[in-house]
Amino acid sequence: MAEANGGTPDNIISVRDLVVGFGDRNVIDGFDLDVRRGEILGVVGPSGAGKSVTLRAVIGLLPKKAGIVEVLGVDLDQATAKERLAVERRWGVLFQQGALFSSQTVLQNIQMPLREHTSLSPKLLDEIARLKIDLVGLKPEAADRFPSELSGGMIKRAALARALALDPDIVFLDEPTAGLDPIGAADFDKLIMTLRDALGLTVYMVTHDLDSLTTACDRIAALKGGKTLAVGPMSEMVKNDDPWMQQYFRGERARAAGIGATAA
Numbered sequence: 001m002a003e004a005n006g007g008t009p010d011n012i013i014s015v016r017d018l019v020v021g022f023g024d025r026n027v028i029d030g031f032d033l034d035v036r037r038g039e040i041l042g043v044v045g046p047s048g049a050g051k052s053v054t055l056r057a058v059i060g061l062l063p064k065k066a067g068i069v070e071v072l073g074v075d076l077d078q079a080t081a082k083e084r085l086a087v088e089r090r091w092g093v094l095f096q097q098g099a100l101f102s103s104q105t106v107l108q109n110i111q112m113p114l115r116e117h118t119s120l121s122p123k124l125l126d127e128i129a130r131l132k133i134d135l136v137g138l139k140p141e142a143a144d145r146f147p148s149e150l151s152g153g154m155i156k157r158a159a160l161a162r163a164l165a166l167d168p169d170i171v172f173l174d175e176p177t178a179g180l181d182p183i184g185a186a187d188f189d190k191l192i193m194t195l196r197d198a199l200g201l202t203v204y205m206v207t208h209d210l211d212s213l214t215t216a217c218d219r220i221a222a223l224k225g226g227k228t229l230a231v232g233p234m235s236e237m238v239k240n241d242d243p244w245m246q247q248y249f250r251g252e253r254a255r256a257a258g259i260g261a262t263a264a
């Protein structure tokens with residue numbers, strides 16, 4: 001039986017020849033990616049290129065037409081239901097807009113994955129959820145609030161707390177700083193970096209945010225035309241001569257984010 005603690009020492013996620021589509025149209029067509037243990041990887045690409053589709057296919061929320069996805073050394077298509085569940089317990093996901101359940105408090109939202117995957121006592125569920133609330137920098141009183149009573153930044157933090165409920169090895173973040181003001185976004189980036197350092201997390205982050213890419217990400221994967229266009233640190237991205245890459249990493253917004261300096 002495959003054990004969900006493997007992968008090569010370096011690669012915690014490995015994707016090969018991924019094909020994902022809807023009807024006759026393939027959005028992703030031959031996508032390859034290795035995510036290294038402990039890194040913060042930013043996934044970028046033109047709007048509609050399939051960044052969210054790829055993330056959803058990697059975590060099994062969308063079916064693949066072809067390809068292999070290995071997480072923690074387990075090929076998720078070959079795994080038994082029990083093995084799959086063991087891997088799923090070791091990742092957390094923060095969806096776009098947070099995707100909190102509106103009829104539940106922050107505390108209840110965070111407890112949901114714990115209820116689903118464990119049989120902890122109500123007292124322990126409460127203690128763990130309150131610890132996560134503290135971990136993401138929310139005040140204790142946020143526990144009893146409903147999502148509609150939270151600011152955008154608080155929603156992201158609450159959703160991150162839920163993603164961290166099961167002490168995952170990997171967190172998938174889909175545009176975590178979208179909709180936050182620059183200070184809120186910078187604080188969120190700092191939080192992600194702190195958590196990576198403190199908890200040894202691996203972070204797979206879909207983002208458009210050039211500041212996040214510069215400050216938080218160790219490497220960047222660019223997706224275009226359904227394939228991996230480039231993977232590497234920012235210093236390599238800025239040198240890529242693809243027109244979209246040039247425009248994205250060397251355009252006005254990139255210069256405003258201080259990226260031009262890296263291009264020299």
Ligand SMILES: Nc1ncnc2c1ncn2[C@@H]1O[C@H](COP(=O)(O)OP(=O)(O)OP(=O)(O)O)[C@@H](O)[C@H]1O
Binds near residue numbers: 051
């Ligand atoms: N459930 C679906 N059914 C049909 N088409 C879909 C579905 N989900 C996504 N698509 C299409 O797949 C393509 C890629 O979508 P996706 O959301 O992954 O793009 P993205 O790169 O994340 O874009 P953005 O940066 O704008 O968020 C789009 O053309 C989208 O319309």
